[in-house]
Amino acid sequence: MEKKLHIVSFTVPFPADYGGVIDVFYKVKALHEAGYEIILHCFKYDRAPSKELLKYCSEVNYYKRKTGIRYSLKKEPYIVITRSSKKLLENLLKDDYPILFEGIHTTSTIAHPALKDRKKYIRMHNIEHEYYLGLASVTKKPVRKIFFQTEAKKLQSFEEIIHSADGLAVISMNDFLYYSAKHANTTLIPAFHENENIISQTGKGDYILYHGNLSVEENEKACIYLANNIFSKIDYKVIVAGKNPGQKLKRALFKHNNIQLIENPSFDMMEKLIVNAHINLLITFQSTGLKLKLLNALYKGRFCITNTEMVVNTGLEEACYIFDNNEQMTENIHQIMETNYTDEMIQLRKTTLNNNFSNTVNAEKLLTLINEE
Numbered sequence: 001m002e003k004k005l006h007i008v009s010f011t012v013p014f015p016a017d018y019g020g021v022i023d024v025f026y027k028v029k030a031l032h033e034a035g036y037e038i039i040l041h042c043f044k045y046d047r048a049p050s051k052e053l054l055k056y057c058s059e060v061n062y063y064k065r066k067t068g069i070r071y072s073l074k075k076e077p078y079i080v081i082t083r084s085s086k087k088l089l090e091n092l093l094k095d096d097y098p099i100l101f102e103g104i105h106t107t108s109t110i111a112h113p114a115l116k117d118r119k120k121y122i123r124m125h126n127i128e129h130e131y132y133l134g135l136a137s138v139t140k141k142p143v144r145k146i147f148f149q150t151e152a153k154k155l156q157s158f159e160e161i162i163h164s165a166d167g168l169a170v171i172s173m174n175d176f177l178y179y180s181a182k183h184a185n186t187t188l189i190p191a192f193h194e195n196e197n198i199i200s201q202t203g204k205g206d207y208i209l210y211h212g213n214l215s216v217e218e219n220e221k222a223c224i225y226l227a228n229n230i231f232s233k234i235d236y237k238v239i240v241a242g243k244n245p246g247q248k249l250k251r252a253l254f255k256h257n258n259i260q261l262i263e264n265p266s267f268d269m270m271e272k273l274i275v276n277a278h279i280n281l282l283i284t285f286q287s288t289g290l291k292l293k294l295l296n297a298l299y300k301g302r303f304c305i306t307n308t309e310m311v312v313n314t315g316l317e318e319a320c321y322i323f324d325n326n327e328q329m330t331e332n333i334h335q336i337m338e339t340n341y342t343d344e345m346i347q348l349r350k351t352t353l354n355n356n357f358s359n360t361v362n363a364e365k366l367l368t369l370i371n372e373e
Contacts, residue, residue: 001371002037002097003035003036003037004036004037004038004039004058004095004097005031005036005037005038005039005097005098005099005100005370006039006040006041006092006097006098006099006100007024007027007028007038007039007040007041007099007100007102008041008088008092008099008100008101008102008106009021009024009040009041009042009043009102009106010024010043010079010083010102010103010105010106011042011043011044011045011046011047011065012042012043012044012047012048012049012050012053012062013025013028013040013042013053014050014052014053015050015052015267016194017243017267018213018243019191019291019292019293020102020103020125022191022192022193022194022292023123023125023171023191023192023193023292024102024192025192026192026193026194026359027123027192027359027363027366028040028053028056028057029056029192029359030192030359030360030362030363031363031366031367032055032056032057033360033363034360034363034364034367036367037058038056038057038058039057039058039059039061039091039097040053040057040059040060040061041060041061041063041088041091041092042060042061042062042063043062043063043064043065043083043085043106044062044063044064044065045064045065045067049062061087061088061091063083063085063087063088065082065083066081066082066083066084067082072147072150072151075154076108076154076158077104077128077151077154077155077158078147078151078154079104079105079128079151079155080104080105080106080107080108080158081108083105083106083108084108084109085108085109088109089109089112089114089115092109092115092118093114093115096118098118098119098120098121098370099115099118099119099120099121100121100122100123100169100366100370101120101121101122101123101165102123102125103122103123103124103125103126103128104122104124104128104155104158104159104161104162105128107122107161107164107165110122110161110164110165111161111164119166119370120164120165120166121165121166121167121168121169121369121370122162122165122167122168122169123169123171123189124162124168124169124170124171124175124179125171126171126175127174127175127178127179128155128159129152129153129155129156129159130152131286132148132149132151132152132155133148133149133152134218134285134286135148135217135218136148136149136152138217138218138221138285138286139217159182162179162182162183163183165183166185167183167185167186167187167369167370167372168183168185168186168187169187169189169366169369170186170187170188170189171189171190171191172188172190172313172314173188173313173314173315174287174312174313175188176188177313185369185372187365187366187369189362189365189366189369190314190315190356190357190362191292191295191357192359192362192363193292193295193296193299193357193359194296195295195296195299195300196359197299198298198299198300198346198349198350198353199275199299199300200275200298200299200300200301200302200341200345200346200349201275201276201302201341202340202341202342202343202346203340203341204278204302204337204340204341205276205277205278205279205302206236206237206278207236207237207238207239207276207277207278208231208234208236208237208238208239208277208278208279208280208281208333208337209238209239209240209241209273209274209277209279209280209281209301210222210223210226210238210239210240210241210280210281210282211240211241211242211270211273211274211280211282211293211297212242212282212293213242213243213244214240214242214243214244214245214246214249214263215243215244215245215246218284218285218286219242220245220246220248220249221285222282222283222284222285223240223249223252223253224248224249224252225283225285226281226283227240227252227253227255227256227259228252229326230281230326230329230330230333231256231258231259232255232256233326233330234258234330234333234334235258236258236333236337237258237260238256238258238259238260239259239260239261239262239273239277240253240259240260240261240262241261241262241263241265241269241270241273242262242263242264242265243263243264244263244264245261245263271300274296274297274300274301275300275301277301277302278302278303278336278337278341279302279303279304279305279333279336279337280297280301280302280303280304280305281304281305281306281333282294282297282304282305282306282310283306283307283309283310284307284309284310285309286309287308287309287310287312291310294306294310294311294314294316294320295316295353295357298316298319298320298349298352298353299353302341303321303336303339303341304319304320304321305320305321305322305323305329305332305333305336306320306321306322307322307323307324308322308324315352315356315357316352318348318352319348319349319352319353321336
């Protein structure tokens with residue numbers, strides 16, 4: 001058996017600086033370290049080609065993603081039809097190695113008759129139609145709301161495409177419960193990520209951190225909610241850090257003297273902020289997939305406070321303090337800020353994370369799925 005695999009990515013997975021591409025990049029790296037030769041295919045639209053990928057791939061192919069309103073008028077989901085490519089199909093047909101499609105986004109060719117006898121697998125990053133309904137519920141812009149609602153309907157209908165795959169690799173227990181009822185060969189393989197070791201520090205920090213891509217409406221909504229309902233009720237220093245915050249978020253944060261905004265921190269600065277915080281506080285109102293920023297905080301930070309929707313069915317519940325009531329959250333912040341983070345706490349966290357979130361172990365699970373006869 002030749003150890004070769006095609007991976008079709010929805011975008012260029014480097015730099016690995018947000019959830020979806022983090023999973024793709026560190027999966028490629030882990031499979032390379034497991035002795036596999038990776039032939040990578042990337043759709044290019046807002047990210048440049050990367051030489052870094054050639055460290056882990058024998059070949060990297062790029063395809064221009066289509067854009068434009070006319071594609072939103074098609075029967076197929078916009079995220080799928082804009083990633084259709086004849087050249088991709090030609091390249092996949094040059095050999096007979098297995099193919100891993102990253103997300104339903106990349107599956108425009110999976111049902112093509114020419115690939116009928118190929119081993120094909122889909123890495124499900126979300127229950128996409130639920131994710132798009134969540135986006136529709138968050139946005140206040142009417143045109144975007146209509147687009148997200150329409151896309152959700154198309155994605156739910158298009159989901160039948162999963163039956164063209166030999167197997168599914170899902171990212172969370174929520175997704176496993178959903179997809180295992182639809183496809184018999186469904187395997188839970190948690191997100192691949194940058195962390196190899198837990199680097200959490202004992203002792204105390206002197207601030208609370210909220211971090212994420214602040215241009216994403218879901219994160220903006222969560223951060224504004226925290227500013228108005230939690231951070232405004234405490235005297236501790238709070239740092240909000242992340243990419244491209246909008247004016248609406250800035251106005252909400254600047255009302256409060258205890259909140260500092262750090263825009264577009266470097267990778268190294270973000271790591272230091274996570275490591276040195278006493279509490280990493282992360283909430284969401286959309287319980288889809290696994291939030292990689294939570295995993296990052298647990299590998300690098302001290303105490304982690306979340307709400308239920310951030311951790312439900314992730315396997316990370318035991319590693320977090322979970323509060324859905326604002327008063328309870330505020331009260332416990334006071335208690336936790338006065339508590340030292342200890343070696344015993346780090347050991348408990350290691351047990352949780354190493355059992356379920358080792359890249360090496362999860363690469364073995366993925367290869368077992370792909371190599372099944």
